Amino acid sequence: MILFTKVKTHMAKYDTISRHLIQTYPDDFIRFTLGRDDVEVRAILDTEQPTVETRQTDSLIRVRIDGKDVVVHTEFQTTDSTDTPMEHRISSYIGRAIEKYGLPVYSIVIYLRPDAGRRDTGLYIQEHPDFQVVVRYRVIRLSEIDGQSIIEGGPQGLLPFAPLMKPPVGMASEEWLRQCILKTDATSLAHSTKVNFLGGLAVLSGLVYEPSTITSIISQEGLMDAIMRESSFAQYIKQVGIQESIQEVLEVRFDPDAANQFAADIRAIDDLQRLKQLHRSAVQVDDLAAFQDMLDAE
Secondary structure (H helix, E strand, O other): OOOOOOOOOOOHHHHHHHHHHHHHOHHHHHHHHHOOOOEEEEEEOOOEEOOOOOEEOOEEEEEEEOOEEEEEEEEEEOOOOOOOOHHHHHHHHHHHHHHHHOOOEEEEEEEOOOOOOOOOOOEEEEOOOOOOEEEEOEEEEHHHOEHHHHHOOOOHHHHHHHHHOEOOOOOOHHHHHHHHHHHHHOOOOOHHHHHHHHHHHHHHHOOOOOHHHHHHHHHHOOOHHHHHHHOOOHHHHHHHHHHHHHHHHHHHHOOHHHHHHHHHHHHOOOOHHHHHHHHHHHHHOOOHHHHHHHHHOO
């Protein structure tokens, strides 16, 4: 059985998928985030920002608006930014982008999970009478976006994110997920693109839906085989499935709290063959110490 992620899965994977989608369909995202159609995407820019510690933004896109070039900066967030407040991070990114490109910067933060970014006002103010600094950026919480407008002829590049958006009034969440899957499958997109969209949708849905719910609906609609064979996200889906299975085996066979100590290390492994070996070990070892030895072994 293939399992999909829930919130505990390594969040960087969601950022990776989101970055892939925005860089593949930049026109759709720019028009969605800026709320206007009269834009021309000119280039996908280098997102690495060299500092004492190299940092990488999620997306920098050069866009022409009203006859002038600007840089549109987009950050995808699955959770609140706790170590460094989001307004501090965005101010830093904007400053470096201005320094590097010498253009106005339009900055947007997109929160993927419904409980994230509730206190983000999109504003940083340095209060000082002689040295005031004001930075404004746009905050988009997908849970507040009308999902029906996206699946009914909206920007197609946003389809994989639709399950994270607001469903029609009165529609149960499971039915909303099914509608998102069916509408994506019914588009006139090329087969390879459609399968990739469905794969991305399946992974991103794990932020708000139970793995068993996602798996059940995709299987019922007869789409699982195509996604697993052809989607560019297939390896990630397989990887997550094995990771979840290893953790479940350890929790069933041994003390769940003790088994939880391995969760982060297991999630950090992206080699499928290595994960398969660890799964066999989880089934066979006599105790958690023996599994630790297998985990530490190269």
